[in-house]
Each structure stands twice: as structure tokens, then as C-alpha cells.
Amino acid sequence: MLIGDVAQRSGVSVRMLRHYDKIGVLRPSARTTGDYRVYSDGDVERLFQIESLRSLGLSLAEVAAALEDSEYSPADLLDRLIVGTEERLAEEENLLRRLREVRTADPQRWADVVHLLPLLRGLQSASPVRRQLSAFGMNDDDASRLARPLAEAVLAESETNTAGALRWALRRTGDAALGALLSALDDTDPVVRRRAAQALADLESEAATAALTALLDDPDPAVRQRAALAVGPRGSDAARPVLLRMVIDDVADVEAAEALGALAAHRGTVDEVAEQVIAELDRRPVGDGARLRLAQTLAELPGAPALAALRRLREDEDPNVARSATYLVRLATRA
Incomplete structure (x- = not known):
């Protein structure tokens, strides 16, 4: 079959078939004298295998490895796919929570929603650059309205420069994010408590100072030190x-x-x-x-x-x- 026939019967575009050929995932078995691609039944069968694996969430590199390597472990691959799917579900649940928080912020106009949603998506992005840009893109009103998700982003951030940008935005909320930061002080993970202490150190209210003073007895020395330098x-x-x-x-x-x-x-x-x-x-x-x-x-x-x-x-x-x-x-x- 020629490439147009394969595209029509498989639902895979001609452009994508040419891309598969270019990267070596699916090369046609033959070419005509006019250099047209000719696909055999085996090629078409491989195409359906490719599309089936891609539907599971595999990248093209993983698809190629799975088809070419006889020792490629389906169990390991499925384990990775399960983890990836769980992560995506968690992200969707996170987005749902963020949408509810936008609703709590009581947007009065569609323009408010259109403005706030990209900021929320930026805060939960896998890219530290996008998280940083989201923080820098907030004005004082944005920061105050998104105080809780902003605090949660600060508590989860591991990249130093991005963490600084997020804390900069969080400072603009005043004590609006205090509740989320205080809740984090009970976290069993000392890294989370360190981030909370760092964020609280940027706040100069009596409540923040009281919380930092209580951290002088924290079992983690880094938390105690951050609190001591602040108070x-x-x-x-x-x-x-x-x-x-x-x-x-x-x-x-x-x-x-x-x-x-x-x-x-x-x-x-x-x-x-x-x-x-x-x-x-x-x-x-x-x-x-x-x-x-x-x-x-x-x-x-x-x-x-x-x-x-x-x-x-x-x-x-x-x-x-x-x-x-x-x-x-x-x-x-x-x-």
C-alpha cells in the first residue's frame, strides 16, 4: 500500500507516517521507482502496534525500544506507565482544587478567571521556569487572592531560584497565607518545615514571629537555625x-x-x-x-x-x- 492508503485505513496522518519513517520507528519495506513509500502488511501491523503502545502513554523512543528489544520488560514498562498515570491523576486533582480556590476567590468577571487560571497552572507546572514566571506575573491582588496555592507552591518547591521568586510573591500576601504555613509546621518532613520557616521569616507580623519562636525547639537543626536568624x-x-x-x-x-x-x-x-x-x-x-x-x-x-x-x-x-x-x-x- 502507498502512504495515502495506509493513512486512510489507519487514521494516522501522512505527515505522521513520514515522521515515523524519518526517525526510524516505521520505515516502509519498499519504494517505487518514483520513490513513493510502499508499506507491506507487516509494516501496517507494526503501525498498529506503535499506535497501541502510544495510546498507553509511551513516548516514541519507548515505543521503538519496546518493539526492537526482545528483552524489553513489559512489566517494567507497565509499572512506569502506572506511575505516570497516577501522577497525571494527581495533577488533575490538583487542578480541580485550584479551580475551587479560584471560585473561592470570588471572581466577578470572566476576565478575572482568564487572568487567574494561567497563574494557577504556572504554579503547578512541572517546569521551574514556568513556576517562577507565574510568581513574577502576580500583582499584589493576585497574590492575595491566590495566597493558599501560592503557599503550597512554596512548601513544595525544591529549586532555589524558583523558591525565592515564590517567597517574593508570598510576602505580598501579608498574613493571608499564614494558615497554610502554620499547618506545615506540623509536617513530619523536616524539609517542608524548613521551607515553612523560611517563608515565615519573610513575614514580620506578631503571629509569624510567635510561630518562628516556637520553632526554636524543633528537632531539626536547620529549622531551629532559620527561626533563630529571623527572630x-x-x-x-x-x-x-x-x-x-x-x-x-x-x-x-x-x-x-x-x-x-x-x-x-x-x-x-x-x-x-x-x-x-x-x-x-x-x-x-x-x-x-x-x-x-x-x-x-x-x-x-x-x-x-x-x-x-x-x-x-x-x-x-x-x-x-x-x-x-x-x-x-x-x-x-x-x-
């Missing part, structure tokens, strides 16, 4: 031991030292915090890298005790500590 500068003294431990353990020590300084200044406890840092420094043996970080932390604590300690450290046995203390004293006295 320390807001004056939560409960963050002090976490921040000090971060300096000692070399975990975002510069940020932790700055947060300690801001905490002490906010509460008027600069000398008290300085004495705690000095006591911890004195317990560390020479050569312990934590001593250098603790010495540098003293520079974030203006006042007599911190300056006196730095002057004393200019004669420290550890040359790195001594050099750092000399430099920091010089800076402090110039000021």
Missing part, C-alpha cells in the same frame, strides 16, 4: 543559645553573629551577651576554630566588656585569634 533581631531572647551554637559550629556564623548583636541591642543586653560569648571563648582550647569565630562575634557587641576581651585577645596564643582581635580593636577605636 533574634526581633528581640526573641530564646534565639540566643541557637545563635551562639551556630557560631561555635561554623553554621552561617557571620549571620548568626550579626543576629546576636541585633538581639542584644534590641533587648539592651549587650554586656550580658558579651559575657556569655567570652565565657564560651575561654572554654575553648587554643587552635579551636570556634575561638576565632567567637572573637569575631565580639565585634558585633559594642560595649566595654566586648572591647576589653578583644584587647586581651591581641596577646592570644592562637596567632589567627590575635591578628583578628588586633584588627577588630583598631576598627572599634577608630569609630
Whole structure:
């Protein structure tokens, strides 16, 4: 049969048959003297096999592999198809939930629906670029109306740049997404709690600060650290031991030292915090890298005790500590 006959009988377009020939999935057994494609009965049978496999959701590459490789496992293939179908069903359920949320947002005009739906689809896209563009495409009103799905997108996001864009959009909702973020704090997955803590850190309301303060006792150290960096500068003294431990353990020590300084200044406890840092420094043996970080932390604590300690450290046995203390004293006295 010529290509037109095959197309008419199979329902597969001539264009698609030519594409199959080009990529090698289905090449006709012969050609006429005029170079027309001639398909045998076996070719037609293979075509129906191709279309049957494609109807299951296989890509053309998978179809080719299944037809050419005698050891290609149908069971493995079916398992992958089942997983893929389950994922698509989950996406459809997700879209249904999003549509209900658009309805909850009470759109007044078709233009509102037409505007909001692409943003929702973008948030649930498999492409991080599309998710990012969706976040950047929201105005303040969009973000507020889509606060919950936006929060859910933040909690699910693993790509760093996209996560930043989503949090940027979420900040524009104020406390509209607070409920979704607070619910995530009970999640058994520490990664979800970390994302929730990061998002809450961008909110400056009393409710967000209270939630972050509660996270200072979270079993996951990364959650505690994120919370401490956020609420320390807001004056939560409960963050002090976490921040000090971060300096000692070399975990975002510069940020932790700055947060300690801001905490002490906010509460008027600069000398008290300085004495705690000095006591911890004195317990560390020479050569312990934590001593250098603790010495540098003293520079974030203006006042007599911190300056006196730095002057004393200019004669420290550890040359790195001594050099750092000399430099920091010089800076402090110039000021």
C-alpha cells in the first residue's frame, strides 16, 4: 500500500507516517521507482502496534525500544506507565482544587478567571521556569487572592531560584497565607518545615514571629537555625543559645553573629551577651576554630566588656585569634 492508503485505513496522518519513517520507528519495506513509500502488511501491523503502545502513554523512543528489544520488560514498562498515570491523576486533582480556590476567590468577571487560571497552572507546572514566571506575573491582588496555592507552591518547591521568586510573591500576601504555613509546621518532613520557616521569616507580623519562636525547639537543626536568624533581631531572647551554637559550629556564623548583636541591642543586653560569648571563648582550647569565630562575634557587641576581651585577645596564643582581635580593636577605636 502507498502512504495515502495506509493513512486512510489507519487514521494516522501522512505527515505522521513520514515522521515515523524519518526517525526510524516505521520505515516502509519498499519504494517505487518514483520513490513513493510502499508499506507491506507487516509494516501496517507494526503501525498498529506503535499506535497501541502510544495510546498507553509511551513516548516514541519507548515505543521503538519496546518493539526492537526482545528483552524489553513489559512489566517494567507497565509499572512506569502506572506511575505516570497516577501522577497525571494527581495533577488533575490538583487542578480541580485550584479551580475551587479560584471560585473561592470570588471572581466577578470572566476576565478575572482568564487572568487567574494561567497563574494557577504556572504554579503547578512541572517546569521551574514556568513556576517562577507565574510568581513574577502576580500583582499584589493576585497574590492575595491566590495566597493558599501560592503557599503550597512554596512548601513544595525544591529549586532555589524558583523558591525565592515564590517567597517574593508570598510576602505580598501579608498574613493571608499564614494558615497554610502554620499547618506545615506540623509536617513530619523536616524539609517542608524548613521551607515553612523560611517563608515565615519573610513575614514580620506578631503571629509569624510567635510561630518562628516556637520553632526554636524543633528537632531539626536547620529549622531551629532559620527561626533563630529571623527572630533574634526581633528581640526573641530564646534565639540566643541557637545563635551562639551556630557560631561555635561554623553554621552561617557571620549571620548568626550579626543576629546576636541585633538581639542584644534590641533587648539592651549587650554586656550580658558579651559575657556569655567570652565565657564560651575561654572554654575553648587554643587552635579551636570556634575561638576565632567567637572573637569575631565580639565585634558585633559594642560595649566595654566586648572591647576589653578583644584587647586581651591581641596577646592570644592562637596567632589567627590575635591578628583578628588586633584588627577588630583598631576598627572599634577608630569609630
